[in-house]
Amino acid sequence: MKVRKTMLRGVGATLGVGALAWLVVGGGVSAAPVPPVGGSAMAAVADEGPGYAVEDFGYPDADKILAERGITLKRGDGHIVLADCASATDLLEVWSRANDKICFRVTGTTGYLSLEIPAVFAVKGNSYSAKVDMTTGPEEKQFDVNKNAWTPVGESADEQGRDFMLMEIRTAK
CATH class of the missing domain: 2.60.20.30 (Gamma-B Crystallin; domain 1)
Structure with a gap:
């Protein structure tokens, strides 16, 4: 009986962690909510990063x-x-x-x-x-x-x- 109770706790804990992970990753719950700044949400830093420099060998000026x-x-x-x-x-x-x-x-x-x-x-x-x-x-x-x-x-x-x-x-x- 004790073994069965321990197994059920383990399965329940695993399901609980899995459900929590699914909510966070799947977008159901935000793990770290972004507070609004000036009435709008802050943009992600990656969206504002510099672009790639690509050499096209074009003549300057x-x-x-x-x-x-x-x-x-x-x-x-x-x-x-x-x-x-x-x-x-x-x-x-x-x-x-x-x-x-x-x-x-x-x-x-x-x-x-x-x-x-x-x-x-x-x-x-x-x-x-x-x-x-x-x-x-x-x-x-x-x-x-x-x-x-x-x-x-x-x-x-x-x-x-x-x-x-x-x-x-x-x-x-």
Whole structure:
């Protein structure tokens, strides 16, 4: 009889704890009620936490550069950046009838930049090996840029003298 009484107490205690847990977890009873502040319940801290930082490799201040200089800088790896042509030597120079001279500083062992510069006709290389991808209408062309020398590209290298848009620059040390 004593064993049976002890078993019943154990089962009853287990059921009681289970029912209490079900009420708390299931939302029947709040374990720690949140007092109202200014007439509304406080928001959970997790709802107000910072979001995730996701790198999209978009070019910083691209909208401002487009508005001021008419150059569309899309995305890259950060190793080819727009530079003031008077700021340094060993810059990659892009010549365009629409934008005159545009310079880029190249760092690292490799670099990539996606952009749009219309009416490009020449590129002056720096100490890096470089390739530029250009388009005219549906046609795409790639040009190897000579190190530390002028390379005719786009309309100056085209038999028909068509306008070309610079689309990508890739560099390697």
